[in-house]
Amino acid sequence: MTSSTIEGLQIILFGPGGYVFAGVMGALVGSFVNVVAIRLPKGLSIVKPPSHCMSCDTPIAFYDNIPILSYIILRGKCRRCGAGFSPFYAAVELIMAILGILCFLHSRSLVKSDPLLLSAHFFAALTFCGVMVSLTLIDLKTWIIPNVITYPSLFFFWGATVSLGRVHWGDALAGAGFGFGSLGVVILGYKWLTGRDGMGWGDAKLLAVAGAFLGWQVLPVIIFLAAFQGLLAAMILIITKKSLDPQEPYVPLENGENNFEEKTIDKDDQEDQESKANHSKEAAKKTTDSHESPYPATTDTESAKSWRHVAMPFGPFLALASLEALFLNS
Numbered sequence: 001m002t003s004s005t006i007e008g009l010q011i012i013l014f015g016p017g018g019y020v021f022a023g024v025m026g027a028l029v030g031s032f033v034n035v036v037a038i039r040l041p042k043g044l045s046i047v048k049p050p051s052h053c054m055s056c057d058t059p060i061a062f063y064d065n066i067p068i069l070s071y072i073i074l075r076g077k078c079r080r081c082g083a084g085f086s087p088f089y090a091a092v093e094l095i096m097a098i099l100g101i102l103c104f105l106h107s108r109s110l111v112k113s114d115p116l117l118l119s120a121h122f123f124a125a126l127t128f129c130g131v132m133v134s135l136t137l138i139d140l141k142t143w144i145i146p147n148v149i150t151y152p153s154l155f156f157f158w159g160a161t162v163s164l165g166r167v168h169w170g171d172a173l174a175g176a177g178f179g180f181g182s183l184g185v186v187i188l189g190y191k192w193l194t195g196r197d198g199m200g201w202g203d204a205k206l207l208a209v210a211g212a213f214l215g216w217q218v219l220p221v222i223i224f225l226a227a228f229q230g231l232l233a234a235m236i237l238i239i240t241k242k243s244l245d246p247q248e249p250y251v252p253l254e255n256g257e258n259n260f261e262e263k264t265i266d267k268d269d270q271e272d273q274e275s276k277a278n279h280s281k282e283a284a285k286k287t288t289d290s291h292e293s294p295y296p297a298t299t300d301t302e303s304a305k306s307w308r309h310v311a312m313p314f315g316p317f318l319a320l321a322s323l324e325a326l327f328l329n330s
Contacts, residue, residue, distance in 0.1 A: 009115035018108075019101055022122065026100020027067035029130045030093035037092075037137035040146065043251030055083035067093040092133065099129040099323070106327055110166075117164075124160045125326060128213055131157075132319035135206060139315035144250040145202025150209055157213035167215040175211025179219055180204045203314050210322035218325040225321035230314060237312065244312040 012018060032046075039046050051060040058080045064070050071090040077083065103125040111118040131153050139145050154176060162169040183204035190198040211219055237243060 006115060009119070010113070013115045013118055014108075014113075018104060022100045022104030022126075023097045024100075025123075026103070026126060026129075027093045027097040029100065029126055030096025030133075031065070031067045033096060033130050033134050033137070034089050034092050036134045036149075037141070040134075040148070041138055041142045041144070041248060041250050053078040053081060053083060056081040068097065092137070096130065096133060099133070100126055102327055103129060121164055121166070124157075124164060124166075124213075127160075128157060128326065129323060131209070132323055136316040136319045138250075139202070139313045139319075140244070141247050142250040143200070143246040143313050145200065145206050145315050146250065147202075147205070148252075150202065150205040153209045154205070154212050157209060161213050161215075167213070171215040171217065172212050175214060175216040175219060176208045177211075178216045179207035179209075179211030182219065182223065183207050199314055203318055206315055206318050207322075210318070210325070214322070214325055214329060218329055221328070222318065222321040222325050225324055226314070226317040229320060230312075230317040233312065233317070 012021065035046050035051070049059075051065055052058060053060065055078060058078065061079075064074060064079055068090050071085065071087075071093075074085075076085050076087060076090070078085070104122055106125060107118055107121040110121055131149060135145055135149060138149075158169075158172050158176060161167045161172050167175070181204075183199065184201075187197075187199050187201065187204065190196070207219070207222065210222055214222075
């Protein structure tokens, strides 16, 4: 890369244009997060077919696939058949655009002058955000935290944080081990004390990913924030007499078809789903119609007697706390 190119990057990234760049990149990642969150639980490829209307199967042209803007211009409808697209698509893109700007601000606090190093820190943080948001959406929908995301992420983020000098390799390795082990103790202890499954092993893997990227030192903060925010959510569910139920089964990619009824899932993922679903007050309604409402909403159920009996996935709170720890750990 020539010196003039580096100087140009420095002018862009260390000026007002850097925030625009970060927001645009965040929105683009948000568009991909939508694809992952919608297709992966169904066992469908995230690469093909390209984006298309789920009502008329018409491929979406590139100029109609601009994050956020296309939804506004088309008023949330397909250009050909007029079928409505869920506002959740645009909402996820907007959230990721905001997270992109926050990642840029965080990276600017770490890197003062080198545009290439700044870019590397930014994309690592943005990728981390994208993974956490993807896992959140999938866990809310299926009560599964898929190994196909957590296992590669564990190695990728450990390598990224060590290569960038964010965290010492030993601290990152300890973060992965302690992250998995700390929740593993809780899972086994709860099973031993109550005879019931509580938290799923996918939650432990998610915390291991966060620990690998952020280091073991932030794990107590993540666990505290996740538990506190989870407790608040449980109280809200009790007051409103609602519950979060899985909206559809998880189908592994190699078995992906449009029929979900007779598919098997990875053993770890199946145990994760069964342990979480064990506390549900009623069986979740299995639906594969994610065209209009791709992400789950609360459903009216018999209210739990106490916060200890509220059935809900814990992964989203771990993911949220991990993002909070990322931005607080400047």
